[in-house]
Amino acid sequence: MAKASDQFRSRDVTFWGVFALAVWAVAVLGANLSALIPDGVLGGLHASRLDGATLNQLRAEMVSLRSETTRLKQENSVLAQQHVLTEVSGTDLARRLGALEQTVPNILESLNNPPGVDRTLVTASTGATTKSFPVEGGSVTYTTSPLASATAPAAATEQAMPKPLAADVAPDPASFGIALGPPIDSDEAEATWQGMTGRVGTLLIGLGPLLGHVEGGSGRRLVAGPISSEADARDLCGRVAKAGIACQSVPFIGDPLPLLN
DSSP: OOOTTTSOOHHHHHHHHHHHHHHHHHHHHHHHHHHHSOHHHHHHHHSOTTTSOOHHHHHHHHHHHHHHHHHHHHHHHHHHHHHHHHHHHHHHHHHHHHHHHHHHHHHHHHHHSOTTOOTTSSSOOOOOEEEEEEETTEEEEEEEOOOOOOOOOOOOOOOOOOOOSOOOOOOEEEEEEEEEEEEEOGGGHHHHHHHHHHHHGGGGTTOEEEEEEOTTSSOEEEEEEEESOHHHHHHHHHHHHHTTOOEEEEEEOSEEOOOOO
């Protein structure tokens, strides 16, 4: 016959039955709750430590947010100062406009009714008087004085005319000239000369144009001269080149080119 300790007791069956029911209830509850949890949360729980946000990353984000907050505070301070300056300028402008609104009518009234005007003279005059009237922020004072006496116009003085650009010049092999610009056709010479004199201004005053030949080609070149020495020709050539015109020192030979009027 079995011992009493080896036999099943009713309370043992009751305990294990209650335990099994509790486990079953927890399992059913977990299954229902898992359907309510978003997939992203579950994925985050199963993600590795390297895939999730680390403490260092959070610290870096905090530092970035603090820097951005500081910058926004500085910009807000600048905008506030600009707003204050704008308000001060607007107030000052309004005050000045108010003073003008009060001042201008008084001045116009005084000018329309001047005291002591002698209407019999060609040039009327007024006595020297000082007047003042109050305005917002103080007063305005003005003084009227006699008109300046008419004086005879100064005699016109004759002014010497500037030296003409040049008359028709003749070739002079003993002198030098400066060849200007690229080769051109003969029928373009006069218009080209006028254009160059307009570009270099007074550099060509006193010089006349010749239509020189281009070595080894059929074109022609404008040659301005005469210039007494080759050194002067080179110096003038350097100043003309600064105006963007190709220039070269050459003998002053070629065909005369009459100037346009």
